[in-house]
């Protein structure tokens with residue numbers, strides 16, 4: 001038996017829904033530590049919490065893009081977790097945005113001025129807005145109503161959102177930093193892979 | 206030089222917080238500020254100066270030689286070797302040389318200075334420094350008449366500095382002041398905080414503190430001081446000229462291109478801390494005459 005078959009077999013009875021619980025618990029735990037100024041939250045909990053949620057959101061968005069290539073390359077099939085990964089990513093973006101609006105800039109007026117004045121916020125906001133219709137339609141009913149093809153087309157917006165999210169991170173960094181570049185290269189690479197794949201398939205057909 | 210401060214105060218009237226605050230008000234008065242309206246505001250701002258805890262001051266830092274995360278300096282700066290320490294003094298000075306730190310500071314008086322510290326990233330602290338007026342040090346080495354700027358350089362110990370290995374900036378970190386800024390009595394070289402030797406992550410064994418400028422101007426762990434007649438290059442300006450100017454005075458009316466400078470978050474208020482308004486010159490209006498006739502939205 002191959003490794004991928006073993007992994008797939010082991011995952012056969014694992015459900016996706018606990019991921020929501022894990023994500024919510026994790027978010028709440030980080031919030032709790034921030035309230036109590038524990039660990040990394042000792043001195044400046046607001047910015048650290050903002051960054052923690054932002055980073056998790058980006059990691060989950062990239063993870064969502066990894067599901068398909070992982071199956072193609074290794075045969076490991078995580079497709080049944082993808083919706084949960086994507087939705088959790090959205091919840092972390094939402095939490096990230098709420099920390100920004102409520103705890104950081106502390107006014108809706110400033111959310112607006114920052115969004116129009118600061119390109120890195122503009123880009124983050126765009127990514128956030130693009131993710132909203134995806135989150136709203138991440139359920140079986142929507143897929144049925146929209147039809148699989150249209151649904152798949154809509155959810156390609158996630159490609160744009162991930163790249164914008166990574167660009168947002170790069171843009172807000174000061175000095176030369178490797179991490180945001182890694183995310184940007186990863187997200188562009190993973191999206192490019194899909195289109196290369198499509199082109200390759202067309203050629204073969 | 207168009208304008209030069211004269212420090213009329215002796216080192217007799219030093220230390221305790223209250224005494225020092227009075228001193229600052231005397232200074233403000235002595236400066237003969239035309240803008241009298243600014244003086245009470247400075248006094249008001251002074252009244253609320255509750256220093257941050259040593260733990261806060263030591264655990265939330267920017268010191269990119271030790272990494273870009275705010276906790277990285279606290280985690281990594283123990284690798285900095287601070288003894289022996291010498292400072293090269295060169296350029297347009299009467300007595301250039303490689304000074305052992307103790308020799309350079311010998312005979313000069315360490316004072317307590319409780320200053321607001323405003324980071325360009327829009328957070329701030331209040332820090333009780335112990336330091337020596339830079340003017341005293343410069344007078345000791347003898348500034349030559351043609352000198353107009355002071356350049357500073359931070360130590361580079363590549364094997365001990367992860368940020369240097371990763372080339373986060375073009376190291377060594379360099380900074381500079383106009384000579385009149387450097388000679389201003391508010392400008393100090395700090396060797397301690399809360400009466401304790403300054404921690405490595407805070408810039409041991411000696412750093413600049415210029416309280417009316419964004420924090421990155423207050424260069425850490427200094428190994429070289431150069432007097433020159435040219436405006437010296439500064440690291441953040443080299444990295445990004447559009448965002449960081451030579452002057453970098455705290456100015457709520459001039460935003461950083463990527464974020465607003467109108468308000469700031471005082472460290473220590475927890476997760477639900479309200480923002481507070483940023484003060485012009487970080488609440489030190491007595492420095493305003495240094496910039497008479499300059500458009501501070503141009504000379505950022």
Ligand code: HEM
Nearest residue numbers: 051054055057058093097100121124125127128165169172
């Ligand atoms: C898909 C959407 C988004 C993603 C993936 C994302 C991701 C990130 C990441 C990875 C960071 C840096 C974390 C770190 O340093 O470890 C960050 C920081 C930040 N993000 Fe976002 N973000 C998104 C949307 C937004 C939105 C909508 C806003 C505000 C309207 C926003 C505002 C910020 C701010 C203010 C920071 C901190 C900047 C600083 O500390 O200087 N982000 N974000």
